Amino acid sequence: MTLLQVQDLCVTLNTAHGPQEVISHINFSMDAGEKLGSVGESGCGKSITALALMSLLPLDSQTKGKIILEGQDILKLNSRKICSIRGNRIGMIFQEPMTALNPVKQIGAQVSESIYLHLKLTRKQTLERVTELMDKVGLPVSRFGLNLYPHQLSGGQRQRVMIAMAIACNPDILIADEPTTALDVTVQEQILDLIRELADSSGMALIMISHDLGVIAQTTQNVMVMYTGNIVEMGSTMDVFQNMSHPYTYGLFSAIPHVGSSALPGRKRLSSIPGQVPELHLRPRGCNFADRCSRASKMCKAKEPMATRVSDQHQVWCYHPLSCEDKK
Numbered sequence: 001m002t003l004l005q006v007q008d009l010c011v012t013l014n015t016a017h018g019p020q021e022v023i024s025h026i027n028f029s030m031d032a033g034e035k036l037g038s039v040g041e042s043g044c045g046k047s048i049t050a051l052a053l054m055s056l057l058p059l060d061s062q063t064k065g066k067i068i069l070e071g072q073d074i075l076k077l078n079s080r081k082i083c084s085i086r087g088n089r090i091g092m093i094f095q096e097p098m099t100a101l102n103p104v105k106q107i108g109a110q111v112s113e114s115i116y117l118h119l120k121l122t123r124k125q126t127l128e129r130v131t132e133l134m135d136k137v138g139l140p141v142s143r144f145g146l147n148l149y150p151h152q153l154s155g156g157q158r159q160r161v162m163i164a165m166a167i168a169c170n171p172d173i174l175i176a177d178e179p180t181t182a183l184d185v186t187v188q189e190q191i192l193d194l195i196r197e198l199a200d201s202s203g204m205a206l207i208m209i210s211h212d213l214g215v216i217a218q219t220t221q222n223v224m225v226m227y228t229g230n231i232v233e234m235g236s237t238m239d240v241f242q243n244m245s246h247p248y249t250y251g252l253f254s255a256i257p258h259v260g261s262s263a264l265p266g267r268k269r270l271s272s273i274p275g276q277v278p279e280l281h282l283r284p285r286g287c288n289f290a291d292r293c294s295r296a297s298k299m300c301k302a303k304e305p306m307a308t309r310v311s312d313q314h315q316v317w318c319y320h321p322l323s324c325e326d327k328k
């Protein structure tokens with residue numbers, strides 16, 4: 001059953017160069033319990049899309065389109081109704097745990113806040129729920145007191161507190177925005193395992209935002225690849241990985257280092273995508289990737305590409321998608 005439908009979502013933010021459309025005409029949908037990945041280089045609009053779903057965009061931003069959660073367009077709701085959805089039906093693990101947590105509030109109080117607000121439990125029941133959550137995220141209260149402050153925890157432990165807050169009210173959708181960026185590799189794996197386990201055991205839908213294609217491959221059923229505020233390729237994760245069609249997706253994949261392929265003597269150099277993501281006010285006409293793409297033609301620079309079907313469950317927004325031969 002369709003849980004979430006995002007239709008023609010556009011977000012304009014005020015920037016140093018005036019109002020700029022940061023994400024443009026985003027369309028996707030999710031079923032209950034589905035795991036969807038969002039991948040792309042820094043600045044391509046992954047977090048802004050997530051913040052739009054949480055109705056947490058800056059007050060002076062403009063949002064167009066629809067975000068339909070079980071038949072209800074949340075962009076049309078008043079702030080009181082939005083508060084009843086945020087943290088309750090949609091939970092989010094933010095990109096930076098140190099800035100997302102309140103540094104002067106004990107972790108127990110931070111985790112209990114949304115429980116108290118949304119579930120209307122008594123003090124005793126709230127304490128029981130917090131204790132249960134802390135157990136679930138691997139911070140049992142017998143070892144980690146609820147009276148600790150964020151600065152008394154390691155990065156991984158702080159991220160666990162964020163996860164407890166995000167899942168406190170059993171949301172229908174959990175958004176994990178780069179949940180492991182600031183962590184070392186072993187802790188990264190533990191946190192990802194925890195998120196996957198929690199999503200599986202509770203049937204929550206998951207939006208996993210990551211730069212890391214490995215994380216997306218391990219975690220998600222469907223994936224959208226974003227570039228400069230647009231979706232450039234989308235489909236089932238297996239289809240997209242087996243048959244990457246957008247030169248940008250292929251560039252991201254080729255940039256992953258493989259054992260033995262690094263710049264050791266006699267080995268090939270690591271490949272990278274030439275150029276940089278254009279700044280918001282310098283985005284070109286037509287396909288935004290054209291300036292960095294070896295396959296670009298005149299048409300790419302003149303007109304934005306429409307969606308082309310690669311297979312039943314796979315679409316690409318490119319005039320010159322890659323074929324199998326191109327990737328040999």
Ligand SMILES: Nc1ncnc2c1ncn2[C@@H]1O[C@H](COP(=O)(O)OP(=O)(O)OP(=O)(O)O)[C@@H](O)[C@H]1O
Binds near residue numbers: 015022042047
């Ligand atoms: N509050 C803001 N005001 C103005 N511009 C913003 C604001 N927040 C983000 N942007 C701009 O919006 C664009 C998309 O940013 P976003 O944070 O969604 O990127 P991202 O894909 O999440 O990147 P990263 O992988 O680095 O987290 C960027 O160009 C960024 O500079």
Ligand SMILES: [Mg+2]
Binds near residue numbers: 047048177
């Ligand atoms: Mg981000």
